[in-house]
Amino acid sequence: MENQTPLVEMRDMHIAFGGNKAVDHVSIDLYPGEVVGLLGHNGAGKSTLIKMLSGAYKADGGEILINGELAEINNPRDARGYKIETIYQTLALADNLDAGSNLFLGRELLTPFGFVDDDAMEAETRKIMSRLNPNFQTFSAPVSTLSGGQRQSVAIARAVYFNAKILIMDEPTAALGPQETQMVAELVQKLKAEGLGIFLISHDIHDVMELCDRISVMKNGKLVGTVRVEDVTDDDILGMIILGKKPMKNTS
Template sequence: MQAQDTQKTPSNTGRGSGAPPLVEMREISISFGGIKAVDHVSVDLYPGEVVGLLGHNGAGKSTLIKVLSGAYQMDHGEILIDGKPVEITNPRDARTNNIETIYQTLALADNLDATSNLFLGREMTTPMGLVNDAAMEAECRKIMAQLNPNFQKFNDPVSALSGGQRQSVAIARAVYFNARILIMDEPTAALGPHETQMVADLIHQLKAQGIGIFLIDHDVHAVMDLCDRASVMKNGKLVGTVDIEDVTDDDLLSMIILGKQPGQKAE
């Protein structure tokens, strides 16, 4: 329960303008079979802001974020969007609230092609109620041309694609449907340097459009480069939330490893 209070200083994002945050997750708790995976954690996110979520494996970052994307149901807590409480009990609710997620596992149906995956759960239909494959493929080609101009395998199942291409499909799915809140769970974990740079460029671009992004990452340097703020978790609890401008790599590392706030003396 320590370190609930976060220092809030104005920055170049929507923060500090007096408007409520885009997302506020308050006092979220969730446990699995007696183990508190997430223990009274509060985080928030403003429009045009990238908030990094850091922590060891098993620190509870992914679990916390799965509450927001509707994959898990929290035991306690509250989610507010634009200051209003919302109910998110399944992935459909999250989508209704313009929350899109890029999962670490990408969550692609390997036997379907890129277009089917892009529109999965939200197919375009003809007036007769049948799925309109041609129209969807046209849209898919459009967005892939922006995200990854080299992408050509539109008629192959995504199992035949490379890691970067699969990632492009997952990203396309998240950004195509006018997301306001984007959750990226280790988006660069399986990518080469060139593709990692592409994701970084994309994050800057989306940020400029006023989209709020939660970025889960192990890589402290990536977080330092891309994020405005970082929330660090350890053993299911929030260590603290800091402005990236105010901290160094080492500060973040000691938060992750030792679970102590910057400036605090190690015991």
């Protein structure tokens, strides 16, 4: 795998808010068909790091390479242009709009006259939902009336629908029950098999150990280290998260 060009390479990224160095010179990478987990305490900087990739924050410094080429990501539109899709922890749904409007938000399907084509969007939403979550039937009500799992499916559908190459999942299972968590896990495996690269941010070590190929751990804005899942135990990872210590057997 190391001979391939990485799908994403973030080099020496840093950003500060006020005096607080939220991300302090961190480098990570991601290969096609790979799931890289980002672990760390609340406030370790994992979400902030990833938001520089999704265009939500503009980095103070560092460079992002997509397929080996320098990428200019200044806003979420740029990120989408590079086929980077993000499922935010907050889901980032407009609660007052229906599922279709949310799925296509910012990328509406238009009629030949340039008007928003709600019927076509609903038809597409029905199609993708029948694949992702066949139980999903509420297409014309505001998403505020949906359950947590259904809202999550809308957010996932939005990321998957537009043929993403790079998928960022920020705590994708935090609000879900066991059955829905299983659904997300299966989806991750499927997308990985299709050759997507996935960054998975999570608190849950079990989730991460099961789904990820490699794990990068952050603490206080700094990268503790990146390890292959097969080389470490749960305890090694815990040590990295809590103590900020790399395990002795270093492979990365």
